[in-house]
Amino acid sequence: MESRLSRPLKIKCSYMRPLSLKISVPQPCAQSWDSMSPEGAGRFCGNCNKVVVDFTGLSDSQIVEILSDTSSRYCGRFNTTQLDRMLVAEKPAASLLPAVIITALLMTAGGVTTATPTNAIAIDTVQHVTGTVKDNSGNPLPGATVTLKGTAFKALTDSVGNYKLSVPPSLAGKDLILVFAFVGFDIQEMLVNAQYREGHMLKTELTSARTGLTEVVVCEPTRWQKLRHKSKKLWRWK
Template sequence: MTRATIHVQIPRPCGEAWEAMTPTTQGRHCAACQHTVTDFTQRTDAEILALLRQAAGGRVCGRFRAEQLDRALVHAPAAAPRWRAWVLAAAALWGLLPTAARSQELRSTHSGGPVPAGGGRTADLTEQLPNAAVSGNPDVSSDTTRKMPPGGTMAPLYLQHISGRVIEAHSGETMPGVTVRVAGTTVGVSTNADGYYELDAPVGGTLLFSSIGYTNREQPISAASEGKININMSLNEQALSGIVVTTYVRPWYSPRGLWYSIRSLPRRLTGRW
């Protein structure tokens, strides 16, 4: 069955500031309209659709990011049949059998000696960085292992243990769930319930702070920071609050309707019904 697409719109954004509203369990209470404004900025499309269905056509006041509006919300994917998972697992296992046999053949043929290219054993050269102080700071050290290409050279990398707290700029409240990531890497953590975080990051790098509904922050890492970096984050001004209007867009066809159209085509052409 083809689903109708749902678009969310806020034709008349609320003029009240989100920061001035009273926090509640569902969002914030607006004193001007005496309604609770639900915060949808951190919700997925599937979660938004579920909450709108729970409202059952009633009035909903919500706060959305600009990119969440005026587009089709994506429904949660339907669960795949169990038999399909079994078929995929069997196919993957069948594809691994020749590879395992070839690997065993190479090990038996080249045991104790070099293995030809593409045969499996590769050199894994590593460089263990000694503990070293940076700019007279004994706390800045590194005992991590880094990959070094064969025959190559590597500049020293000094890691610093960084900790701090993320605060909401307007209210002064701590911010849990903020993503803290080292720029250019996949290394990152999230702030805890009290807004604290800690991680190891290279001196000279940059920390990226991001949270849905807030403006991203960047903070360079220097030895002068002494391992403490506290950040204030401000709300993204592009977030809109107001009465939610949902628009249902029916698809131009459905599988059943398309089948009947094709089936009735000869009768339409001949005029015989």
């Protein structure tokens, strides 16, 4: 059975008994499911910079229950049989708006076999750390590297020194260590509290590295050194 990952996705939900919704994929994304690296409840898409959840093995009720949460944005993988039709939940949701439209990012990969049906899965969303990097004079440092220590997640600062670094779901709610690096400056590490980073713009100031250069002084040889040098030359010619 063919499966599909979508983008951008529109989900129309109607408040009724039972609750139902319809998923459509007007603009598929090019990245394939197989090329993504495993992450949390699904796989991480570098194109969308999000975790893509596999919905292909879920029932209509499970999909409706997950996507009816309008406070979150999701990336997901769907079968073509799950698209462009009404998905009906067996049990109505406890609280929903009369009508909602959820916009999510999804992607497409043709010819993928349907996964074996499983229980409902937990949804992970990628968080971000934002901030700015400057030198000790207050000037922005464009092109500085910001790395999440112990991982491959990194970001570069823009022309005004700002950055946006993705945090994988496995580290959500945990304290992080960020590593800042720029040519000609000392490498700096920063411990970022999990609660503080939400909604805060971090500010980092890098210090110029000491080069360790020493001044070279040319000294005039003494009279004795000159005579000694001449005598060595005479003995060499004999």
